[in-house]
Structure formats: structure tokens, C-alpha cells
Amino acid sequence: MFKRLLSYLIPVNDHYQKSAISKSLEITWNNGELVLDSKHTNYSYGSLQRILRKGLLRIGAQNIEAMEQILVLGVAGGSVIRTLVDELKFTGIITGVEIDPEIVEIAKTYFQLDQIPNLQLFIDDAFEFVLKTKHKYDLVIIDVFKDTEMPNFLFEKFFTDRVNYLLQPSGYILFNTMTLTAVHEQRNKVYLDGFDASRFSVITIPRVENHNELILIQKLLK
Numbered sequence: 729m730f731k732r733l734l735s736y737l738i739p740v741n742d743h744y745q746k747s748a749i750s751k752s753l754e755i756t757w758n759n760g761e762l763v764l765d766s767k768h769t770n771y772s773y774g775s776l777q778r779i780l781r782k783g784l785l786r787i788g789a790q791n792i793e794a795m796e797q798i799l800v801l802g803v804a805g806g807s808v809i810r811t812l813v814d815e816l817k818f819t820g821i822i823t824g825v826e827i828d829p830e831i832v833e834i835a836k837t838y839f840q841l842d843q844i845p846n847l848q849l850f851i852d853d854a855f856e857f858v859l860k861t862k863h864k865y866d867l868v869i870i871d872v873f874k875d876t877e878m879p880n881f882l883f884e885k886f887f888t889d890r891v892n893y894l895l896q897p898s899g900y901i902l903f904n905t906m907t908l909t910a911v912h913e914q915r916n917k918v919y920l921d922g923f924d925a926s927r928f929s930v931i932t933i934p935r936v937e938n939h940n941e942l943i944l945i946q947k948l949l950k
Contacts, residue, residue, distance in 0.1 A: 731757045743838070749828040749874070755838055762838055764805035764831075766873075777807035780871065781815070782933060783902045783942045784808075787867070789816050795866035796820040799894070801854040802872035804831055806841040813844055823865075824849045825857045855881050864896045870903040878906060883919045892928075895947045903943040916941060 731742060742762065743755040754765045784792060792798075793816065800809060803826035812818040822844070826832050829851050835841040841849065850857060854872050868891055872882060881887050882903075891901060907913050916932075923930050923945065933942040 743834075745830065745834075747828055747830045749830070751874075753831065753834060755834065764834060764838070777811060779904060779940050779942065780808040780869065780902065781811050783904070783944055784811060784816060786931075786933065786944055787900055787902070792816050792818055792867070797863060797865045797896075798822050798867045798869065799861075799863075799865040800824045800869045800871070801857070802826065802870065803835065803841070803849065804871070805835045805839045806844075806847075807839075808869055808871065809841065809844060809847060810839070813846070819846060820866075822847045823861075823863070825852050825854055827851070827853050855879075855887060858887065858890050858894065861894065863894070865894055865899060866896050867900045867902065868894065870901065873906065883915055885922060888919070888922060892947065897947060897949050899947050901943070901945040903945070905941050905943060906939050907941050908939055916943070919943070 739756050739758045741754060741756050745753050747753050752766060756763055756765060792812070795818065797820060798812065798818065800822060803809065803824040806824070809822055809824060812822060824841075824847055826835075826849070832841075832849065832851055841847065854870075870882060870891070872879060895901065905912070905916055907916060920930055920932070920943065927948055929946040929948060931944050933944065935941065
């Protein structure tokens, strides 16, 4: 309780560990809540939860409530899953994919992710999972980072086409990207230009929390 109260004045570290995949992971009390950070960026809760909440609210609570299957690529501490379950009251199946097993253990220990009954959690590479899964999804949330870096495959046509194939008619992609440089901005533009306007509706929510650009895509009914 003392750490939580003190965190309204200054961030208070609660746990730190090394990770073979994510390098360093830190649990910190900040403004009365626990957040998960890597060395240079927020991984879960705090600003990241605010970012993805904006995208989910743009889709609409009623639309999300009517969904049956949601895929989350990049779970980390599970803040977007908590938003779906606790705030938007989503009761369908959530499939979470996280490559770092040490992050999964942190998510279970500090954020009780294993107590969410409608969550199926897989320790797997996002690219590999997307290739293997045979399910179709109403919403695919892409939030894959290694600290501040985003894997190149997220923006490649093969991966994009596969994710599009996994979408149900009228399904959504919510893609959280980080734009730190002009190269990143150009990368996002090329990615957006790759969508056929007759088949997809694409909008961006730029400069969410300084350097994040949210991309929201909806598959159009033919």
C-alpha cells in the first residue's frame, strides 16, 4: 500500500528482471497502478492501455460486444485484454499470443492474466501462429514490439495478406505502431497504401501518446 501511495508522487520500482527475449523487464508502481515496462518503453498498462483503449472505443463497445473471437498478437502484461474483459465486458473467446515466456509469468503473477476465463494464452511467435491458426477472427490486435523495435515481418505483404484472410467479414485489425523517425513514417505509409480501398476501410489515429500511430482497418463486405 505504501508503494502505491508513494507512486502518485514518484514512480516506485517493484520488480526487475532480465529476459532472454525482451532483455529487461520492470514492474513499477506509477500513479497508483502497476505497469510493465521494457528498458525504453511501456509494455502494458499505463500509456499503452490508454493507446489501445482509444482504438477499441473507435470500433465501438457495441460492435465489440457482438464479436465472438478476438486475436491478440503481443500480450505482454495483458492490459488490452483487461480493457476488453473488464471495461468492454467482452465475453467471447480471446486468443493471446506472446513470444516471451518470462513476460507470461509476470502477467500471471502481477496482473492475474491466468484468471481470465475466456482467455486462451499461447507462448508462440506471432508470425508462426498466424500461419498455423485455422480460426477466423472478428478482431485482430497487433501490438508486437521488442523494446522500441517492431519486427519487419509485421509490415510485409505476406503477413498482412494472411492476417486479412483470418478476418471475418466486417472484421477489424487494430495495429499499434511506433513512429520514431521519418523512416518509420514512410514505412507506415507504404503499409497503408497496400490496402485496396474497395475491400478495406483504413483510418489512422496519429500521435497517440507522442510516438504511437494506431492503424484501424475494417474488412468490407463484398
